[in-house]
Amino acid sequence: MTSEPKGAGPMMIGQPPRTRRQALGKMMWIGIWLLYLAGPVGQLLRVGASTTERIGGGLGLVAFVLSYLVVVFRHMWRKTTGPLMYAALALMLALSTALSWTLGFSWLVLFIFTSVATAVVLPWRQSRWTIPLVTVVLLAVGARYPEIRAYYFFAYGLPALGSGFMMVGVQHLIRTTTELRAARQEVARLAASEERLRLARDLHDLLGHSLSLITLKSELAGRMLPDRPSDAARQVADIEQVSRQALVDVREAVTGYRRPRLAVELAGARAALRTAGVEAGADPALESEYRGLAPDEESALAWALREAVTNVVRHSGARHCELLLSEEWEADESRSLCLAVLDDGAGPPRAQHDGNGLSGLRERLTRAGGRLETGPAPRGPGFALRAFVPLGTAAPAAGAVLAPETSPEPLNDPA
Numbered sequence: 001m002t003s004e005p006k007g008a009g010p011m012m013i014g015q016p017p018r019t020r021r022q023a024l025g026k027m028m029w030i031g032i033w034l035l036y037l038a039g040p041v042g043q044l045l046r047v048g049a050s051t052t053e054r055i056g057g058g059l060g061l062v063a064f065v066l067s068y069l070v071v072v073f074r075h076m077w078r079k080t081t082g083p084l085m086y087a088a089l090a091l092m093l094a095l096s097t098a099l100s101w102t103l104g105f106s107w108l109v110l111f112i113f114t115s116v117a118t119a120v121v122l123p124w125r126q127s128r129w130t131i132p133l134v135t136v137v138l139l140a141v142g143a144r145y146p147e148i149r150a151y152y153f154f155a156y157g158l159p160a161l162g163s164g165f166m167m168v169g170v171q172h173l174i175r176t177t178t179e180l181r182a183a184r185q186e187v188a189r190l191a192a193s194e195e196r197l198r199l200a201r202d203l204h205d206l207l208g209h210s211l212s213l214i215t216l217k218s219e220l221a222g223r224m225l226p227d228r229p230s231d232a233a234r235q236v237a238d239i240e241q242v243s244r245q246a247l248v249d250v251r252e253a254v255t256g257y258r259r260p261r262l263a264v265e266l267a268g269a270r271a272a273l274r275t276a277g278v279e280a281g282a283d284p285a286l287e288s289e290y291r292g293l294a295p296d297e298e299s300a301l302a303w304a305l306r307e308a309v310t311n312v313v314r315h316s317g318a319r320h321c322e323l324l325l326s327e328e329w330e331a332d333e334s335r336s337l338c339l340a341v342l343d344d345g346a347g348p349p350r351a352q353h354d355g356n357g358l359s360g361l362r363e364r365l366t367r368a369g370g371r372l373e374t375g376p377a378p379r380g381p382g383f384a385l386r387a388f389v390p391l392g393t394a395a396p397a398a399g400a401v402l403a404p405e406t407s408p409e410p411l412n413d414p415a
Contacts, residue, residue, distance in 0.1 A: 034065065036112070044058055060098065068092060071085060075121050092110070109156065112159050115163055119168045184271075220235050269282075275313075277319075296368050297389035300370060303364055304341075308387075311383070317346050318383075322343075370388045
């Protein structure tokens with residue numbers, strides 16, 4: 001599948017933009033709300049407006065917009081409240097009051113922007129007072145215009161108050177999301193630390209006795225060597241046997257740690273898809289154990305699941321992904337276990353060739369006696385990856401839920 005620049009991906013809430021595309025998207029989202037300033041701009045451009053009004057109003061409006069952008073963008077990248085932020089908020093409130101008082105009621109919309117900026121920048125303990133304060137100032141200034149007294153409370157007052165507190169809720173959601181990301185990273189770090197401790201304990205248990213025995217027999221062989229060479233030779237032979245067995249134990253332990261499991265990879269796949277905003281549908285069979293599935297074959301399928309989900313998250317732009325596991329009969333009456341990962345994203349590239357990830361996966365499956373099929377999704381746009389591994393004669397474990405044996409039409413292997 002096609003590759004994207006490093007750091008590209010979905011724009012997460014509460015995170016600063018990582019690419020120019022994300023920065024442009026955030027700027028467009030912020031800038032679109034400035035269309036609400038069409039009223040003040042229209043008043044400055046109306047026929048009959050004086051030169052003083054146009055110059056003063058234009059300069060005031062530019063200063064207001066610049067202050068608003070400084071507040072929003074500085075908070076987006078730094079998330080700190082300092083003297084510059086307080087000064088920008090004070091300037092926005094002063095400009096809102098002065099321009100609305102002198103140029104007309106259409107300028108009351110500036111108070112809504114001030115309320116939103118206050119909610120974005122200030123902590124809840126302060127914004128819960130400043131938002132009503134901004135609304136009160138808006139109502140006081142609007143009271144001097146008799147022609148709008150009948151509705152300006154609903155046209156300006158309620159939006160200022162509601163938008164401010166709504167933005168407080170959005171900021172709380174952003175903080176909560178950020179804390180959850182940090183907690184997830186901490187859990188992953190603690191899990192890695194615990195795994196290292198477990199590996200250290202296991203290695204100590206495996207090697208402690210063997211190394212102690214090797215040390216003891218080495219000392220004994222050294223004392224026997226001058227006068228009893230035959231006994232020393234037997235001790236050396238024992239040392240060789242113990243060391244070889246220790247080496248086998250260590251290799252088995254390390255292989256067990258490195259071998260991925262389907263259930264473990266499924267949990268990681270769900271977390272990765274959820275973080276990327278992709279709706280995932282997982283077959284319950286993925287969480288079951290197969291007696292006929294050898295460790296090497298399960299490892300190959302787990303690697304296939306990891307590679308497929310990585311491609312979905314990084315390259316596909318999909319909104320939905322299905323993870324299926326089914327038992328299928330081959331032409332030679334042998335059984336295979338098929339892992340299918342289907343998405344509704346951009347589909348396979350025009351140039352039908354594997355990247356490094358798929359090439360390595362294809363080789364891994366071949367070594368396990370299986371095969372890899374990739375191509376367009378069976379239904380609609382998207383990409384499909386199907387990994388096959390041979391299944392032994394034993395039946396699935398009790399309670400295993402198998403997907404229907406009927407499967408989509410075979411995919412054309414682009415390799």
